Amino acid sequence: AYIAQISNRPHEAVEALSTLDPERGAMRGWFPYWEVLTDSYHRLGEHDDELEQARAAAVLYPERPEPRRWELEALAADGKHRDIEKLISAMETVPVKGLSLGDAMNAVAVELREHDHANEANAWFDRALQWYRSRPPAEAALDEHREAFAGVLHETRRWKEAKDIVDDFVRKN
Numbered sequence: 001a002y003i004a005q006i007s008n009r010p011h012e013a014v015e016a017l018s019t020l021d022p023e024r025g026a027m028r029g030w031f032p033y034w035e036v037l038t039d040s041y042h043r044l045g046e047h048d049d050e051l052e053q054a055r056a057a058a059v060l061y062p063e064r065p066e067p068r069r070w071e072l073e074a075l076a077a078d079g080k081h082r083d084i085e086k087l088i089s090a091m092e093t094v095p096v097k098g099l100s101l102g103d104a105m106n107a108v109a110v111e112l113r114e115h116d117h118a119n120e121a122n123a124w125f126d127r128a129l130q131w132y133r134s135r136p137p138a139e140a141a142l143d144e145h146r147e148a149f150a151g152v153l154h155e156t157r158r159w160k161e162a163k164d165i166v167d168d169f170v171r172k173n
Contacts, residue, residue: 065097106152125152
């Protein structure tokens with residue numbers, strides 16, 4: 001399945017994984033199963049199946065941030081704006097360790113842009129930028145924050161602002 005995925009043969013990856021039970025034998029607890037499966041469904045444009053598998057992974061691995069990101073990406077690929085809002089609102093109430101709201105908003109924006117929802121993508125990029133800019137100074141000074149913020153600035157073609165963050169990062173490290 002993995003070789004099929006990296007060889008851009010997502011249908012074969014899904015077929016191979018569908019012969020395995022992710023909760024038995026060697027697959028039990030092997031998280032990459034879900035990564036390959038959701039990515040393969042995404043590449044096939046089968047976003048409902050991708051969403052279903054992302055949610056199944058979230059149940060099995062509640063401590064991992066990736067399934068929430070996959071869920072958001074599947075929703076965005078299908079332009080399910082209300083569902084995206086619900087999930088982001090839930091993350092505001094119950095944060096997902098390892099996935100900041102800014103990262104989540106950026107992932108939504110990128111996916112919306114890739115699937116021809118430019119206006120909605122721009123709105124989510126704006127929200128992500130606002131989130132990053134609103135962080136307390138101690139959080140804003142963290143390397144992870146600055147790296148992610150520079151990534152959103154890059155995605156929105158705010159080259160100079162992104163370069164300033166990267167230059168500052170390089171000087172300090």
